[in-house]
Amino acid sequence: MSSGTTSASTQSSQDLLPAVPLLALDRQYAVLRDEIQVAIARVCDSGRFVLGPDVTALEEELARALDVPHAISCASGSDALLLALMAIGVGPGDEVVLPSYTFFATASAVTRLGATPIFADIDPTTYLVDPADVRRKVSRRCRAIIPVHLFGRTADMDALLPIATEAGVPLVEDAAQSILSSWHGRCTGGLGDIGCFSFYPTKNLGGVGDGGFLTTTRDDLARSLRLLRVHGMEPRYYHELIGINSRLDSIQAAVLRVKLPHLDAWTTQRQANAARYRELFASYDLGGQVTVPTDESRGRHVWNQYVIRVADGRRDELRKHLAAHGVGTEIYYPVPLHVQKCFAHLGWRPGDLPVTERAADETLALPIFPELRVDEQHTVVVRIAEFFGVARRPVGKPKAATLQPPHFLRRIVGRADEVIS
Ligand SMILES: Cc1ncc(COP(=O)(O)O)c(C=O)c1O
Numbered sequence: 001m002s003s004g005t006t007s008a009s010t011q012s013s014q015d016l017l018p019a020v021p022l023l024a025l026d027r028q029y030a031v032l033r034d035e036i037q038v039a040i041a042r043v044c045d046s047g048r049f050v051l052g053p054d055v056t057a058l059e060e061e062l063a064r065a066l067d068v069p070h071a072i073s074c075a076s077g078s079d080a081l082l083l084a085l086m087a088i089g090v091g092p093g094d095e096v097v098l099p100s101y102t103f104f105a106t107a108s109a110v111t112r113l114g115a116t117p118i119f120a121d122i123d124p125t126t127y128l129v130d131p132a133d134v135r136r137k138v139s140r141r142c143r144a145i146i147p148v149h150l151f152g153r154t155a156d157m158d159a160l161l162p163i164a165t166e167a168g169v170p171l172v173e174d175a176a177q178s179i180l181s182s183w184h185g186r187c188t189g190g191l192g193d194i195g196c197f198s199f200y201p202t203k204n205l206g207g208v209g210d211g212g213f214l215t216t217t218r219d220d221l222a223r224s225l226r227l228l229r230v231h232g233m234e235p236r237y238y239h240e241l242i243g244i245n246s247r248l249d250s251i252q253a254a255v256l257r258v259k260l261p262h263l264d265a266w267t268t269q270r271q272a273n274a275a276r277y278r279e280l281f282a283s284y285d286l287g288g289q290v291t292v293p294t295d296e297s298r299g300r301h302v303w304n305q306y307v308i309r310v311a312d313g314r315r316d317e318l319r320k321h322l323a324a325h326g327v328g329t330e331i332y333y334p335v336p337l338h339v340q341k342c343f344a345h346l347g348w349r350p351g352d353l354p355v356t357e358r359a360a361d362e363t364l365a366l367p368i369f370p371e372l373r374v375d376e377q378h379t380v381v382v383r384i385a386e387f388f389g390v391a392r393r394p395v396g397k398p399k400a401a402t403l404q405p406p407h408f409l410r411r412i413v414g415r416a417d418e419v420i421s
Helices: 008-014 025-046 053-066 077-087 105-112 131-137 157-167 219-228 250-282 315-324 341-346 354-362 374-388
Strands: 070-074 095-099 116-120 142-145 172-174 194-198 212-216 306-310 363-366
Touching: 025 053, 025 250, 053 070, 053 212, 053 250, 070 077, 070 219, 077 105, 077 172, 077 194, 077 212, 077 219, 095 105, 105 116, 116 131, 116 341, 131 157, 142 157, 212 219, 250 306, 250 374, 306 354, 315 363, 315 374, 354 363
Parallel strands: 095 116, 095 142, 172 194
Antiparallel strands: 070 212, 194 212, 306 363
Protein backbone atom coordinates (compact mmCIF):
# COMPACT_ATOMS: atom_id res chain seq x y z
CA MET A 1 0.00 0.00 0.00
CA SER A 2 1.22 3.46 -0.76
CA SER A 3 0.58 6.89 0.62
CA GLY A 4 -1.05 8.02 -2.61
CA THR A 5 -4.30 6.11 -2.31
CA THR A 6 -6.51 8.75 -0.69
CA SER A 7 -9.36 10.20 -2.73
CA ALA A 8 -9.30 13.80 -3.93
CA SER A 9 -12.02 14.87 -1.50
CA THR A 10 -10.28 13.23 1.49
CA GLN A 11 -7.01 14.70 0.36
CA SER A 12 -8.37 18.23 0.36
CA SER A 13 -9.88 17.94 3.85
CA GLN A 14 -6.69 16.36 5.19
CA ASP A 15 -4.70 19.27 3.81
CA LEU A 16 -6.45 21.34 6.47
CA LEU A 17 -5.20 19.26 9.38
CA PRO A 18 -2.99 21.16 11.82
CA ALA A 19 0.74 20.72 12.10
CA VAL A 20 1.59 18.90 15.33
CA PRO A 21 4.82 19.54 17.19
CA LEU A 22 6.60 16.68 18.94
CA LEU A 23 6.82 18.91 21.99
CA ALA A 24 5.58 22.45 22.61
CA LEU A 25 7.25 23.78 25.72
CA ASP A 26 5.93 27.24 24.92
CA ARG A 27 2.41 26.08 25.82
CA GLN A 28 3.46 25.09 29.34
CA TYR A 29 5.48 28.27 29.70
CA ALA A 30 2.58 30.48 28.58
CA VAL A 31 0.51 29.30 31.56
CA LEU A 32 3.30 29.70 34.14
CA ARG A 33 5.10 32.65 32.58
CA ASP A 34 4.38 35.25 35.29
CA GLU A 35 5.21 32.93 38.19
CA ILE A 36 8.43 31.80 36.51
CA GLN A 37 9.53 35.35 35.81
CA VAL A 38 8.91 36.32 39.44
CA ALA A 39 10.89 33.28 40.64
CA ILE A 40 13.84 34.11 38.37
CA ALA A 41 13.80 37.76 39.45
CA ARG A 42 13.79 36.68 43.10
CA VAL A 43 16.96 34.64 42.57
CA CYS A 44 18.66 37.49 40.68
CA ASP A 45 17.73 39.94 43.45
CA SER A 46 19.12 37.56 46.09
CA GLY A 47 22.54 37.25 44.48
CA ARG A 48 22.60 33.52 45.38
CA PHE A 49 23.07 31.66 42.10
CA VAL A 50 24.45 28.22 42.99
CA LEU A 51 22.77 25.84 45.48
CA GLY A 52 21.22 28.07 48.20
CA PRO A 53 17.71 28.22 49.70
CA ASP A 54 15.74 27.42 46.53
CA VAL A 55 17.84 24.33 45.91
CA THR A 56 17.40 23.14 49.50
CA ALA A 57 13.64 23.74 49.31
CA LEU A 58 13.40 21.93 45.97
CA GLU A 59 15.23 18.91 47.37
CA GLU A 60 12.80 18.75 50.30
CA GLU A 61 9.80 19.09 48.00
CA LEU A 62 11.11 16.37 45.67
CA ALA A 63 11.76 14.01 48.58
CA ARG A 64 8.15 14.54 49.73
CA ALA A 65 6.70 14.12 46.24
CA LEU A 66 8.59 10.86 45.66
CA ASP A 67 8.29 9.69 49.26
CA VAL A 68 12.02 9.08 49.65
CA PRO A 69 14.18 10.20 52.58
CA HIS A 70 16.87 11.86 50.45
CA ALA A 71 16.78 13.92 47.23
CA ILE A 72 20.11 15.46 46.22
CA SER A 73 20.26 17.81 43.26
CA CYS A 74 23.11 18.05 40.77
CA ALA A 75 23.93 19.61 37.41
CA SER A 76 22.38 17.03 35.04
CA GLY A 77 20.99 13.53 34.74
CA SER A 78 24.30 12.46 33.23
CA ASP A 79 26.11 13.70 36.33
CA ALA A 80 23.55 11.95 38.54
CA LEU A 81 24.55 8.63 36.97
CA LEU A 82 28.24 9.43 37.33
CA LEU A 83 27.83 10.49 40.96
CA ALA A 84 25.80 7.37 41.74
CA LEU A 85 28.51 5.08 40.40
CA MET A 86 31.22 7.09 42.19
CA ALA A 87 29.28 6.80 45.46
CA ILE A 88 29.12 3.02 45.22
CA GLY A 89 32.79 2.81 44.29
CA VAL A 90 32.69 1.66 40.65
CA GLY A 91 36.17 1.76 39.11
CA PRO A 92 38.64 0.11 36.73
CA GLY A 93 38.16 -3.66 36.35
CA ASP A 94 34.49 -3.50 37.37
CA GLU A 95 31.56 -4.40 35.15
CA VAL A 96 28.16 -2.73 35.19
CA VAL A 97 25.18 -4.42 33.52
CA LEU A 98 22.77 -2.08 31.71
CA PRO A 99 20.60 -1.98 28.59
CA SER A 100 22.03 -0.91 25.25
CA TYR A 101 18.68 0.61 24.28
CA THR A 102 18.96 3.84 26.27
CA PHE A 103 20.43 7.33 26.12
CA PHE A 104 24.23 7.45 25.91
CA ALA A 105 24.73 8.80 29.45
CA THR A 106 23.71 5.50 31.07
CA ALA A 107 26.80 3.82 29.61
CA SER A 108 29.23 6.74 29.52
CA ALA A 109 28.98 7.12 33.30
CA VAL A 110 30.43 3.59 33.50
CA THR A 111 33.28 4.11 31.02
CA ARG A 112 34.21 7.50 32.51
CA LEU A 113 35.11 5.64 35.70
CA GLY A 114 37.24 3.10 33.85
CA ALA A 115 34.68 0.31 34.27
CA THR A 116 33.14 -1.79 31.49
CA PRO A 117 29.49 -1.62 30.44
CA ILE A 118 27.96 -5.05 29.85
CA PHE A 119 24.96 -4.62 27.63
CA ALA A 120 21.78 -6.63 28.15
CA ASP A 121 18.97 -7.07 25.64
CA ILE A 122 15.43 -5.78 26.09
CA ASP A 123 11.88 -7.09 26.18
CA PRO A 124 10.32 -6.68 22.70
CA THR A 125 7.02 -5.35 24.08
CA THR A 126 8.11 -2.94 26.81
CA TYR A 127 11.57 -2.03 25.41
CA LEU A 128 12.83 -2.34 29.00
CA VAL A 129 15.86 -4.36 30.00
CA ASP A 130 15.22 -8.11 29.97
CA PRO A 131 15.85 -9.48 33.49
CA ALA A 132 16.72 -12.94 32.12
CA ASP A 133 19.52 -11.44 30.04
CA VAL A 134 20.68 -9.32 32.98
CA ARG A 135 20.95 -12.48 35.05
CA ARG A 136 23.01 -14.16 32.30
CA LYS A 137 25.37 -11.18 32.13
CA VAL A 138 26.09 -10.70 35.81
CA SER A 139 29.62 -12.04 36.39
CA ARG A 140 31.90 -12.04 39.42
CA ARG A 141 33.25 -8.69 38.25
CA CYS A 142 29.79 -7.09 38.27
CA ARG A 143 29.74 -4.06 40.55
CA ALA A 144 26.27 -2.64 39.80
CA ILE A 145 23.14 -3.10 37.72
CA ILE A 146 21.45 -0.12 36.05
CA PRO A 147 17.92 -0.71 34.78
CA VAL A 148 16.52 2.21 32.79
CA HIS A 149 12.86 3.14 33.29
CA LEU A 150 12.67 4.00 29.62
CA PHE A 151 9.95 6.20 28.12
CA GLY A 152 8.38 6.64 31.59
CA ARG A 153 7.74 2.96 32.33
CA THR A 154 9.24 1.17 35.31
CA ALA A 155 11.54 -1.74 34.52
CA ASP A 156 10.52 -5.13 35.95
CA MET A 157 11.72 -4.56 39.49
CA ASP A 158 10.09 -7.77 40.78
CA ALA A 159 12.64 -9.67 38.71
CA LEU A 160 15.60 -7.25 38.87
CA LEU A 161 15.82 -6.57 42.60
CA PRO A 162 16.38 -10.26 43.50
CA ILE A 163 19.12 -10.48 40.84
CA ALA A 164 20.96 -7.55 42.42
CA THR A 165 20.48 -8.96 45.92
CA GLU A 166 21.73 -12.41 44.93
CA ALA A 167 24.76 -10.88 43.19
CA GLY A 168 25.37 -8.64 46.20
CA VAL A 169 25.57 -5.51 44.05
CA PRO A 170 23.73 -2.18 44.25
CA LEU A 171 20.92 -1.42 41.86
CA VAL A 172 21.07 2.10 40.37
CA GLU A 173 17.84 3.20 38.71
CA ASP A 174 18.17 5.38 35.63
CA ALA A 175 14.93 7.24 36.23
CA ALA A 176 15.78 10.19 33.97
CA GLN A 177 12.58 9.66 31.98
CA SER A 178 10.36 8.36 34.76
CA ILE A 179 9.74 10.95 37.46
CA LEU A 180 6.56 10.00 39.41
CA SER A 181 6.37 6.57 37.80
CA SER A 182 5.85 3.82 40.33
CA TRP A 183 6.00 0.09 41.01
CA HIS A 184 3.47 -1.50 43.37
CA GLY A 185 2.73 1.96 44.73
CA ARG A 186 6.31 3.11 45.34
CA CYS A 187 7.98 5.77 43.18
CA THR A 188 10.94 4.92 41.00
CA GLY A 189 14.12 6.23 42.53
CA GLY A 190 13.17 4.69 45.88
CA LEU A 191 13.15 1.08 44.69
CA GLY A 192 16.87 0.39 44.30
CA ASP A 193 19.91 1.84 46.08
CA ILE A 194 20.10 5.12 44.12
CA GLY A 195 17.79 6.80 41.60
CA CYS A 196 19.08 9.18 38.92
CA PHE A 197 16.80 11.86 37.43
CA SER A 198 17.12 14.55 34.76
CA PHE A 199 15.60 18.03 34.58
CA TYR A 200 16.49 18.36 30.89
CA PRO A 201 13.73 20.51 29.34
CA THR A 202 12.09 17.61 27.45
CA LYS A 203 11.63 15.58 30.61
CA ASN A 204 8.26 15.43 32.41
CA LEU A 205 9.68 17.91 34.94
CA GLY A 206 12.02 20.05 32.88
CA GLY A 207 13.99 23.13 33.85
CA VAL A 208 15.11 26.08 31.77
CA GLY A 209 18.45 24.41 31.15
CA ASP A 210 20.36 21.41 32.46
CA GLY A 211 19.82 19.90 35.89
CA GLY A 212 19.29 16.63 37.66
CA PHE A 213 18.94 14.93 41.03
CA LEU A 214 19.51 11.69 42.89
CA THR A 215 17.37 9.83 45.38
CA THR A 216 18.33 7.23 47.92
CA THR A 217 16.88 5.57 50.97
CA ARG A 218 20.38 5.01 52.40
CA ASP A 219 21.83 7.66 54.73
CA ASP A 220 25.43 6.61 53.97
CA LEU A 221 24.97 7.06 50.21
CA ALA A 222 23.13 10.36 50.70
CA ARG A 223 26.10 11.74 52.61
CA SER A 224 28.58 10.56 49.96
CA LEU A 225 26.49 12.02 47.13
CA ARG A 226 26.22 15.41 48.85
CA LEU A 227 29.99 15.46 49.25
CA LEU A 228 30.83 14.15 45.78
CA ARG A 229 28.79 16.86 44.00
CA VAL A 230 30.94 19.58 45.66
CA HIS A 231 34.43 18.19 45.07
CA GLY A 232 34.22 16.06 48.21
CA MET A 233 34.60 19.25 50.22
CA GLU A 234 33.47 19.57 53.85
CA PRO A 235 34.12 22.00 55.43
CA ARG A 236 35.15 24.55 52.80
CA TYR A 237 38.59 23.78 51.29
CA TYR A 238 38.94 20.49 53.19
CA HIS A 239 38.50 17.53 50.79
CA GLU A 240 37.45 14.20 52.21
CA LEU A 241 36.82 12.59 48.80
CA ILE A 242 37.70 13.35 45.17
CA GLY A 243 34.40 14.55 43.79
CA ILE A 244 33.26 16.70 40.90
CA ASN A 245 31.60 20.07 40.47
CA SER A 246 27.96 19.23 39.87
CA ARG A 247 25.79 21.78 41.65
CA LEU A 248 22.28 22.83 40.65
CA ASP A 249 21.80 26.51 39.76
CA SER A 250 19.40 28.44 41.99
CA ILE A 251 17.50 29.70 38.93
CA GLN A 252 16.79 26.12 37.84
CA ALA A 253 15.60 25.25 41.33
CA ALA A 254 13.34 28.30 41.52
CA VAL A 255 11.73 27.49 38.16
CA LEU A 256 11.37 23.80 39.01
CA ARG A 257 9.64 24.74 42.28
CA VAL A 258 7.01 26.61 40.24
CA LYS A 259 6.50 23.54 38.05
CA LEU A 260 6.62 20.69 40.58
CA PRO A 261 3.09 21.26 41.99
CA HIS A 262 1.74 20.73 38.45
CA LEU A 263 3.65 17.54 37.72
CA ASP A 264 0.99 15.12 38.91
CA ALA A 265 -1.72 16.77 36.75
CA TRP A 266 0.62 16.89 33.73
CA THR A 267 1.34 13.20 34.23
CA THR A 268 -2.37 12.39 34.37
CA GLN A 269 -2.79 14.29 31.10
CA ARG A 270 -0.01 12.24 29.49
CA GLN A 271 -1.80 9.08 30.64
CA ALA A 272 -5.05 10.35 29.12
CA ASN A 273 -3.26 11.10 25.85
CA ALA A 274 -1.83 7.58 25.78
CA ALA A 275 -5.30 6.10 26.37
CA ARG A 276 -6.72 8.28 23.59
CA TYR A 277 -4.04 7.15 21.13
CA ARG A 278 -4.91 3.55 21.96
CA GLU A 279 -8.57 4.18 21.09
CA LEU A 280 -7.73 6.13 17.97
CA PHE A 281 -5.34 3.51 16.63
CA ALA A 282 -7.93 0.82 17.42
CA SER A 283 -10.45 2.66 15.24
CA TYR A 284 -8.22 2.08 12.19
CA ASP A 285 -7.20 -1.22 10.75
CA LEU A 286 -3.52 -0.65 11.48
CA GLY A 287 -2.85 -3.79 13.49
CA GLY A 288 -0.53 -5.26 10.88
CA GLN A 289 1.51 -2.11 10.46
CA VAL A 290 1.64 -0.32 13.81
CA THR A 291 2.10 -1.74 17.30
CA VAL A 292 1.10 0.69 20.03
CA PRO A 293 2.71 0.62 23.48
CA THR A 294 0.94 -1.13 26.35
CA ASP A 295 0.25 0.34 29.79
CA GLU A 296 1.77 -1.06 32.99
CA SER A 297 -0.57 -2.77 35.44
CA ARG A 298 1.98 -3.05 38.27
CA GLY A 299 2.69 0.65 38.52
CA ARG A 300 2.18 4.12 37.06
CA HIS A 301 3.49 4.64 33.54
CA VAL A 302 4.26 8.36 33.14
CA TRP A 303 4.58 8.39 29.34
CA ASN A 304 7.63 10.56 28.82
CA GLN A 305 7.49 9.15 25.31
CA TYR A 306 4.78 7.41 23.29
CA VAL A 307 6.67 4.97 21.10
CA ILE A 308 5.07 2.89 18.36
CA ARG A 309 6.66 0.07 16.38
CA VAL A 310 6.34 0.22 12.59
CA ALA A 311 6.48 -3.03 10.62
CA ASP A 312 8.03 -4.00 7.29
CA GLY A 313 10.96 -1.58 7.35
CA ARG A 314 8.67 1.40 6.75
CA ARG A 315 9.50 3.43 9.88
CA ASP A 316 11.74 5.98 8.17
CA GLU A 317 9.36 6.38 5.25
CA LEU A 318 6.47 6.99 7.67
CA ARG A 319 8.55 9.49 9.57
CA LYS A 320 9.25 11.41 6.34
CA HIS A 321 5.56 11.39 5.49
CA LEU A 322 4.69 12.79 8.92
CA ALA A 323 7.41 15.43 8.70
CA ALA A 324 6.14 16.48 5.27
CA HIS A 325 2.77 17.14 6.90
CA GLY A 326 4.19 18.98 9.89
CA VAL A 327 3.90 16.15 12.43
CA GLY A 328 6.93 16.03 14.70
CA THR A 329 8.39 12.63 15.64
CA GLU A 330 11.70 11.33 16.96
CA ILE A 331 13.65 8.08 16.96
CA TYR A 332 14.76 7.00 20.42
CA TYR A 333 17.33 5.60 19.69
CA PRO A 334 18.50 4.89 16.13
CA VAL A 335 21.88 3.32 17.04
CA PRO A 336 22.03 1.06 20.10
CA LEU A 337 24.93 1.77 22.43
CA HIS A 338 26.70 -1.58 21.92
CA VAL A 339 27.34 -0.72 18.26
CA GLN A 340 28.25 2.94 18.76
CA LYS A 341 31.64 3.85 17.26
CA CYS A 342 33.04 5.05 20.59
CA PHE A 343 32.42 1.61 22.12
CA ALA A 344 33.93 -0.39 19.22
CA HIS A 345 36.88 -1.37 21.42
CA LEU A 346 34.46 -3.29 23.67
CA GLY A 347 34.03 -5.85 20.87
CA TRP A 348 30.25 -5.93 20.45
CA ARG A 349 28.93 -6.81 16.99
CA PRO A 350 25.65 -6.27 15.15
CA GLY A 351 23.44 -9.25 15.96
CA ASP A 352 24.64 -9.51 19.58
CA LEU A 353 21.44 -7.92 20.92
CA PRO A 354 18.78 -8.76 18.34
CA VAL A 355 15.73 -7.41 20.17
CA THR A 356 17.47 -4.10 20.83
CA GLU A 357 18.65 -3.78 17.24
CA ARG A 358 15.19 -4.45 15.89
CA ALA A 359 13.67 -1.83 18.20
CA ALA A 360 16.24 0.72 17.01
CA ASP A 361 15.13 0.05 13.42
CA GLU A 362 11.38 0.01 14.00
CA THR A 363 10.35 2.43 16.76
CA LEU A 364 9.05 5.96 16.44
CA ALA A 365 8.05 8.43 19.16
CA LEU A 366 4.86 10.44 18.61
CA PRO A 367 3.77 13.66 20.37
CA ILE A 368 2.42 12.92 23.88
CA PHE A 369 3.08 16.13 25.85
CA PRO A 370 0.36 17.19 28.34
CA GLU A 371 -0.85 20.22 26.38
CA LEU A 372 -1.36 18.18 23.17
CA ARG A 373 -4.87 18.92 21.87
CA VAL A 374 -7.41 16.24 20.95
CA ASP A 375 -7.57 17.49 17.36
CA GLU A 376 -3.79 17.21 17.14
CA GLN A 377 -3.90 13.60 18.33
CA HIS A 378 -6.56 12.81 15.74
CA THR A 379 -4.31 14.40 13.15
CA VAL A 380 -1.31 12.24 14.07
CA VAL A 381 -3.34 9.05 13.70
CA VAL A 382 -5.12 10.23 10.53
CA ARG A 383 -1.73 11.01 8.98
CA ILE A 384 -0.41 7.56 9.88
CA ALA A 385 -3.54 5.86 8.49
CA GLU A 386 -3.21 7.99 5.36
CA PHE A 387 0.38 6.80 4.90
CA PHE A 388 -0.68 3.15 5.06
CA GLY A 389 -3.78 3.79 2.92
CA VAL A 390 -5.96 2.46 5.72
CA ALA A 391 -9.53 3.64 6.30
CA ARG A 392 -11.43 3.78 9.58
CA ARG A 393 -12.94 0.44 10.58
CA PRO A 394 -16.38 0.07 9.02
CA VAL A 395 -17.50 -2.13 11.90
CA GLY A 396 -16.77 -2.04 15.61
CA LYS A 397 -17.68 0.34 18.28
CA PRO A 398 -16.78 3.93 17.51
CA LYS A 399 -16.99 5.90 20.73
CA ALA A 400 -18.88 9.06 19.99
CA ALA A 401 -16.61 11.51 21.77
CA THR A 402 -13.25 10.36 20.53
CA LEU A 403 -13.81 8.39 17.37
CA GLN A 404 -15.92 10.75 15.27
CA PRO A 405 -14.20 12.19 12.22
CA PRO A 406 -12.36 15.34 13.19
CA HIS A 407 -14.63 18.38 12.92
CA PHE A 408 -11.84 20.83 13.60
CA LEU A 409 -10.50 21.06 10.07
CA ARG A 410 -8.73 24.34 10.11
CA ARG A 411 -5.18 25.31 9.43
CA ILE A 412 -3.10 25.88 12.54
CA VAL A 413 0.54 26.58 12.11
CA GLY A 414 2.51 24.44 14.55
CA ARG A 415 6.13 23.95 15.22
CA ALA A 416 8.18 20.78 15.25
CA ASP A 417 10.67 21.45 18.00
CA GLU A 418 14.24 20.32 17.77
CA VAL A 419 14.38 17.69 20.48
CA ILE A 420 17.30 15.62 21.64
CA SER A 421 18.06 13.01 24.30
C1 LIG B 1 17.60 7.46 30.03
C2 LIG B 1 18.41 8.71 30.25
N1 LIG B 1 19.48 8.66 31.05
C3 LIG B 1 20.24 9.73 31.30
C4 LIG B 1 19.94 10.95 30.73
C5 LIG B 1 20.85 12.10 30.96
O1 LIG B 1 20.22 13.24 31.48
P1 LIG B 1 20.76 14.70 31.15
O2 LIG B 1 20.40 15.01 29.73
O3 LIG B 1 20.04 15.57 32.14
O4 LIG B 1 22.22 14.70 31.35
C6 LIG B 1 18.81 11.07 29.91
C7 LIG B 1 18.45 12.36 29.35
O5 LIG B 1 18.37 12.60 28.22
C8 LIG B 1 18.03 9.91 29.65
O6 LIG B 1 16.99 9.97 28.84
